[in-house]
Amino acid sequence: MEQLGTGEVEHLVSRTVRIREPPFRAVLETATRPRTVWSAPDDATVVGSGAAATVTANGPERFTRVREAAEALFETGDVHAGTEAARPRLFGGFAFHDEGAERSPWEAFPDARFVFPRVQVTYADNGTWLTVNAVGPDATPEAVETRLDDERERLRGLADDPMGPRPGIRERTRTTALDDWREGVEAAVSRIRAGDLRKVVLAQALEVDLDAPLSLSDTLVRLGEKYPDCHRFLVEPAAGEATFFGATPERLVSVRGRTVETGALAGTTGRGETPTEDEWLARELMGSDKNVHEHDLVAETIRDQLAPFAASVAMGERGVRRLATVQHLWTPITAELDRDYHVLDLVEALHPTPAVGGLPPEDALATIRETEPFDRGWYAAPVGWIDAAGYGSFAVALRSAVASQSKVTLFAGVGIVADSDPDREWDEVQLKYRPILDELEADE
Numbered sequence: 001m002e003q004l005g006t007g008e009v010e011h012l013v014s015r016t017v018r019i020r021e022p023p024f025r026a027v028l029e030t031a032t033r034p035r036t037v038w039s040a041p042d043d044a045t046v047v048g049s050g051a052a053a054t055v056t057a058n059g060p061e062r063f064t065r066v067r068e069a070a071e072a073l074f075e076t077g078d079v080h081a082g083t084e085a086a087r088p089r090l091f092g093g094f095a096f097h098d099e100g101a102e103r104s105p106w107e108a109f110p111d112a113r114f115v116f117p118r119v120q121v122t123y124a125d126n127g128t129w130l131t132v133n134a135v136g137p138d139a140t141p142e143a144v145e146t147r148l149d150d151e152r153e154r155l156r157g158l159a160d161d162p163m164g165p166r167p168g169i170r171e172r173t174r175t176t177a178l179d180d181w182r183e184g185v186e187a188a189v190s191r192i193r194a195g196d197l198r199k200v201v202l203a204q205a206l207e208v209d210l211d212a213p214l215s216l217s218d219t220l221v222r223l224g225e226k227y228p229d230c231h232r233f234l235v236e237p238a239a240g241e242a243t244f245f246g247a248t249p250e251r252l253v254s255v256r257g258r259t260v261e262t263g264a265l266a267g268t269t270g271r272g273e274t275p276t277e278d279e280w281l282a283r284e285l286m287g288s289d290k291n292v293h294e295h296d297l298v299a300e301t302i303r304d305q306l307a308p309f310a311a312s313v314a315m316g317e318r319g320v321r322r323l324a325t326v327q328h329l330w331t332p333i334t335a336e337l338d339r340d341y342h343v344l345d346l347v348e349a350l351h352p353t354p355a356v357g358g359l360p361p362e363d364a365l366a367t368i369r370e371t372e373p374f375d376r377g378w379y380a381a382p383v384g385w386i387d388a389a390g391y392g393s394f395a396v397a398l399r400s401a402v403a404s405q406s407k408v409t410l411f412a413g414v415g416i417v418a419d420s421d422p423d424r425e426w427d428e429v430q431l432k433y434r435p436i437l438d439e440l441e442a443d444e
């Protein structure tokens with residue numbers, strides 16, 4: 001595996017063939033570390049196995065460092081992709097805070113880490129594609145083509161075995177007790193009422209010990225079935241046991257050419273038992289001053305953050321996005337860039353939006369660090385991909401967890417504004433654990 005430093009030029013070989021569609025679950029099940037999954041509603045689904053190259057970076061400069069290393073990697077490509085969906089891409093993400101995501105369960109996660117998969121299966125609208133990549137002095141077309149034949153053979157033999165049962169939970173440990181939560185939320189509300197802050201997103205973590213080992217391939221399949229409109233992702237360091245995965249409703253930003261797509265997602269309510277109750281909850285959410293305020297702060301900030309890059313920014317109409325477990329206020333936002341930018345320029349400018357950080361950003365981040373008794377690591381941070389043209393797509397890593405052998409740590413947060421009630425916010429956190437928790441609790 002090649003570890004790329006800034007400015008190094010490496011020789012890259014990439015070959016792709018079209019294949020008969022192998023079962024996603026078995027492809028992921030038989031992939032080797034570090035594994036990669038990216039699956040978005042408007043994008044091809046990608047499963048990566050191993051790393052032909054890895055880019056890592058730390059600290060506040062991590063966005064620039066990754067961009068430079070990506071540009072160096074893609075500079076000398078000998079690429080036969082056959083289809084756009086299988087062109088070379090780096091998959092990975094960033095830590096939430098500028099520095100120091102080292103506490104458990106994040107020990108193996110640097111502040112930024114991207115993988116150029118060694119073997120990649122791409123499920124696209126125009127078929128399924130197998131890619132083999134190699135980087136370094138020994139990367140030759142012959143070696144890559146031989147590996148391509150071997151992998152194609154191997155994938156042909158994969159059976160679509162039935163999924164196993166969910167693992168079941170032995171024990172749950174909260175990082176934040178209800179009393180401490182109330183105290184933290186009340187302190188934040190006081191600061192907001194005093195005018196020191198406008199909004200802050202406070203999160204919790206929940207550690208669960210499982211009865212049986214977790215099958216991440218089953219979990220990713222089930223999340224895809226239940227949350228087809230969400231971005232599914234899985235990223236992991238090569239060493240250690242930890243895997244970060246989730247199914248998030250929130251897109252941070254996509255850039256293709258000069259077109260930018262993003263949106264504001266903030267303000268939450270539950271799902272009803274019946275369509276009528278669902279409608280009632282949605283209408284209540286749309287009419288709630290507290291939620292609309294919480295939401296509009298996000299939408300307006302994104303618009304302002306995009307403005308320096310954009311020839312025009314268009315805000316869509318605020319509406320409700322209904323997911324299997326919650327409903328959110330959502331405003332689609334698009335922009336046209338005033339010149340070519342790298343997607344990471346936009347990621348750096350937008351992260352963290354007040355949907356996961358707060359306002360003013362620096363004060364909100366300080367409040368988060370002071371209040372939260374755990375490390376956010378990569379939770380609520382950008383995960384996604386970048387290509388040689390500087391295009392890319394990033395989601396906000398919510399409804400997510402870190403899994404190791406028999407332990408999973410889940411994360412969820414809520415926006416706090418002047419009239420937030422600590423107990424209602426507590427309930428909202430529990431609701432946001434549901435997507436992952438539902439896949440860990442034993443089947444009835």
Ligand SMILES: C=C(O[C@@H]1C=C(C(=O)O)C=C[C@H]1O)C(=O)O
Binds near residue numbers: 201328411
């Ligand atoms: C912070 C989370 O979600 C974010 C916060 C929301 C809110 O406060 O209403 C809604 C969607 C997300 O932007 C999370 O899921 O952990």
